[in-house]
Amino acid sequence: MKRIFFSNLIAFVGPYQGGVWRIRVELPDAYPYRSPSVGFVNKIYHPNVDEMSGSVCLDVINQTWSPMFDLVNVFEVFLPQLLLYPNPSDPLNGEAAALMMRDRNGYDQRVKEYCEKYAKAEDAGAAPEEKSSEEELTEDEYASSDEEVAGKVDP
Template sequence: MGSRRLAREFRTFEEYPPPCPVVHSVILVEENLFEWSMAVLGPAGSPYEGGIFRVACSFPENYPFNAPTLRFMTRIYHPNVDDDGSVCLGILKSEAWKPANRMVDVMNALGDLLLNPVATDALRTDIGDLYQSDRAAYNSRAAAWARDYASA
């Protein structure tokens, strides 16, 4: 079931226009349906606007019964992304994941996370603290990282 569903979901992302506003493109890594490489656009109105971020997505063999994992390959200044690029995203947590969730739902949730970080669930507490205490400084630093690391 997993590979048929993944093939269907992958085709959805290949269609134009993309079904999710933050997804610019999706390709398979070495023709492996369980490994995707995505170009994610920084959402308008966020400090990441104008950036293009590479995000790796790995699917477990028993997808959709278990959630995929996302990892930013492009450096990003965000409280919910650790130094290795791993993402803390509510929809991907084991207690929240449902087999009915689709990758378009995951990517929409990622776009929302870029717009609205969850500082109380931060993987990087230093960035979460700055987000809560000095939003202007956080936005400035996040925008600078987007310019430095995610420019087209």
């Protein structure tokens, strides 16, 4: 049985600061020996996130996953670090990667525009003052529900 979790991620520093994203995490049957599938539900402008599907390209999740990692690592370390340190040389969003490499100020402005348009607390289904939590859903129960905020970006 595949387990699906929803939680929210708030960015506290960098061009994504103040943005709130709803994150979808699918845990395979072999978790923690197989990595979770992680994606953004609401739109984010980022070189390593597919704009249409929200899928995340992150080596530590996709290729170098270890059973020693857990969802705390995903929300408190891996995703916040992805927001702080995008990797334009391994893009899922080629437009974002190209803009970041040729015009960092333009990239930061586009990120802020996306945050204002798609990453407000109401877009993620949570108020910013809420604390971390997760909700487990089966694939059949995949539906929108109120979630709470998880994850901090380390400065």
